[in-house]
Amino acid sequence: xxxxxxxxxxxxxxxxxxxxxxxxxxxxxxxxxxxxxxxxxxxxxxxxxxxxxxxxxxxxxxxxxxxxxxxxxxxxxxxxxxxxxxxxxxxxxxxxxxxxxxxxxxxxxxxxxxxxxxxxxxxxxxxxxxxxxxxxxxxxxxxxxxxxxxxxxxxxxxxxxxxxxxxxxxxxxxxxxxxxxxxxxxxxxxxxxxxxxxxxxxxxxxxxxxxxxxxxxxxxxxxxxxxxxxxxxxxxxxxxxxxxxxxxxxxxxxxxxxxxxxxxxxxxxxxxxxxxxxxxxxxxxxxxxxxxxxxxxxxxxxxxxxxxxxxxxxxxxxxxxxxxxxxxxxxxxxxxxxxxxxxxxxxxxxxxxxxxxxxxxxxxxxxx
Ligand code: SF4
Ligand code: SF4
Numbered sequence: 001x002x003x004x005x006x007x008x009x010x011x012x013x014x015x016x017x018x019x020x021x022x023x024x025x026x027x028x029x030x031x032x033x034x035x036x037x038x039x040x041x042x043x044x045x046x047x048x049x050x051x052x053x054x055x056x057x058x059x060x061x062x063x064x065x066x067x068x069x070x071x072x073x074x075x076x077x078x079x080x081x082x083x084x085x086x087x088x089x090x091x092x093x094x095x096x097x098x099x100x101x102x103x104x105x106x107x108x109x110x111x112x113x114x115x116x117x118x119x120x121x122x123x124x125x126x127x128x129x130x131x132x133x134x135x136x137x138x139x140x141x142x143x144x145x146x147x148x149x150x151x152x153x154x155x156x157x158x159x160x161x162x163x164x165x166x167x168x169x170x171x172x173x174x175x176x177x178x179x180x181x182x183x184x185x186x187x188x189x190x191x192x193x194x195x196x197x198x199x200x201x202x203x204x205x206x207x208x209x210x211x212x213x214x215x216x217x218x219x220x221x222x223x224x225x226x227x228x229x230x231x232x233x234x235x236x237x238x239x240x241x242x243x244x245x246x247x248x249x250x251x252x253x254x255x256x257x258x259x260x261x262x263x264x265x266x267x268x269x270x271x272x273x274x275x276x277x278x279x280x281x282x283x284x285x286x287x288x289x290x291x292x293x294x295x296x297x298x299x300x301x302x303x304x305x306x307x308x309x310x311x312x313x314x315x316x317x318x319x320x321x322x323x324x325x326x327x328x329x330x331x332x333x334x335x336x337x338x339x340x341x342x343x344x345x346x347x348x349x350x351x352x353x354x355x356x357x358x359x360x361x362x363x364x365x366x367x368x
Contacts, residue, residue, distance in 0.1 A: 032052075060301045
């Protein structure tokens with residue numbers, strides 16, 4: 001077991017956002033690793049074992065511990081496996097996840113909404129502004145080089161509409177041969193993956209794979225790092241490249257017009273993009289091509305990942321508040337490129353923009 005390799009050096013303590021907020025060893029990666037090492041003893045006490053299972057979900061799955069670990073323990077893998085075991089063996093303790101699991105099983109989106117509505121809301125809002133958008137929605141027999149995978153948040157949340165408008169504007173300005181999956185898009189499976197439910201996730205993935213292949217797409221592009229993890233690492237898309245939208249657009253433009261801006265931005269790296277997928281260069285490269293004035297902040301978690309909002313919304317709020325205070329985020333618009341980070345920032349009254357919003361702005365200004 002890789003957690004046996006932990007030498008309790010403590011390097012992972014100071015970077016864990018949960019330990020930072022709670023200040024008690026059991027919330028830290030080192031603390032949980034130690035509890036795993038003495039699990040035989042812990043299991044003698046049902047209350048302690050239950051508490052440990054809750055600790056597994058009191059984690060944003062940000063991956064900072066894995067990145068930092070001096071003994072090369074693959075902590076994200078450990079948390080993933082242990083979460084799966086905890087939910088499978090003690091489902092009654094995770095009843096709060098039940099509605100999400102049911103929604104994904106029955107209607108294949110996290111909101112429990114009619115799957116037919118996946119392309120309804122944003123299409124109603126945007127089709128006058130972006131002529132031809134309705135024709136971009138996948139139907140059997142239609143093909144395109146680039147399939148856009150919106151994900152549940154961007155398909156259903158009005159708070160994402162500005163990003164969608166900018167994404168479609170940028171794709172149109174670029175002249176891309178693209179299509180969106182519409183009602184044929186199923187959740188990518190990431191929420192189930194975060195619960196350790198690989199079987200449930202794989203059912204969703206196999207449908208998406210068949211649609212992407214049926215459309216003869218060469219690329220699938222998403223704005224959501226969680227979706228990208230699933231598309232890139234778990235959908236088994238033979239001959240189809242999965243890209244983040246910042247990668248896609250960074251490749252398309254050597255140069256860009258200069259952005260007009262009044263105040264400095266702060267750039268927040270989405271954890272799953274930065275650490276899990278190691279996509280760090282492209283978002284910055286796009287910003288640099290636009291000569292955007294931004295400052296990097298410590299690449300730490302916004303508090304919205306790992307299903308923490310479902311396990312402990314209060315703690316999730318504390319993490320973003322602490323981050324906002326330590327990084328002075330209320331002084332700037334926070335740039336990011338993840339719909340989930342966006343939700344977390346907005347719900348804590350922080351101003352935010354996706355990088356594609358800036359891109360659409362400069363492309364519109366140029367009037368291509
Ligand atoms: S994944 Fe992030 S929140 Fe979870 S234990 Fe590691 S550092 Fe802490
Ligand atoms: S950094 Fe790795 S080895 Fe050190 S305490 Fe944390 S988990 Fe253990």
